[in-house]
Amino acid sequence: MPTIVVDVMPKAELLDPQGKAVTGALARLGIDAFDGVRIGKRFELTVEGEVGDDLLATVRKVADEVLSNSVIEDVVGIEVVE
Amino acid sequence: MPTIVVDVMPKAELLDPQGKAVTGALARLGIDAFDGVRIGKRFELTVEGEVGDDLLATVRKVADEVLSNSVIEDVVGIEVVE
Numbered sequence: 001m002p003t004i005v006v007d008v009m010p011k012a013e014l015l016d017p018q019g020k021a022v023t024g025a026l027a028r029l030g031i032d033a034f035d036g037v038r039i040g041k042r043f044e045l046t047v048e049g050e051v052g053d054d055l056l057a058t059v060r061k062v063a064d065e066v067l068s069n070s071v072i073e074d075v076v077g078i079e080v081v082e
Numbered sequence: 083m084p085t086i087v088v089d090v091m092p093k094a095e096l097l098d099p100q101g102k103a104v105t106g107a108l109a110r111l112g113i114d115a116f117d118g119v120r121i122g123k124r125f126e127l128t129v130e131g132e133v134g135d136d137l138l139a140t141v142r143k144v145a146d147e148v149l150s151n152s153v154i155e156d157v158v159g160i161e162v163v164e
Contacts, residue, residue, distance in 0.1 A: 033140050
């Protein structure tokens with residue numbers, strides 16, 4: 001069954017408190033290899049049958065209007081896997 | 083600056099209430115193209131300089147031990163971008 005992956009991240013110009021917390025936690029654990037951490041969401045939409053242009057248009061619409069909040073988030077990727 | 087993306091998803095055998103809620107919401111909006119939705123996390127770790135084997139080993143360790151809860155989640159991808 002094909003899966004469509006939609007990646008949503010907080011906008012680059014906004015603070016990401018979750019990511020900041022993880023960055024701090026890593027530093028406290030003595031792991032200083034990373035400059036920063038940002039945390040977003042990964043949606044896996046499963047579909048039956050073929051993934052055509054119509055379906056991809058629907059995915060794009062859903063990604064922009066339902067899965068992300070365009071005030072604070074960007075859809076950074078839409079990819080068909082399997 | 084290189085970015086390392088770590089993808090974490092709820093284990094396949096576990097319910098995903100967030101994903102179920104989105105599946106239901108899409109159905110109520112009249113969008114029936116999708117069989118199911120599962121929601122995971124996407125971490126973007128930024129690093130300075132080169133991404134070597136040592137750093138990737140650290141990323142793998144951090145992904146397994148800090149960024150995911152292995153009881154309920156799987157690390158489904160680690161990828162270097164840019």
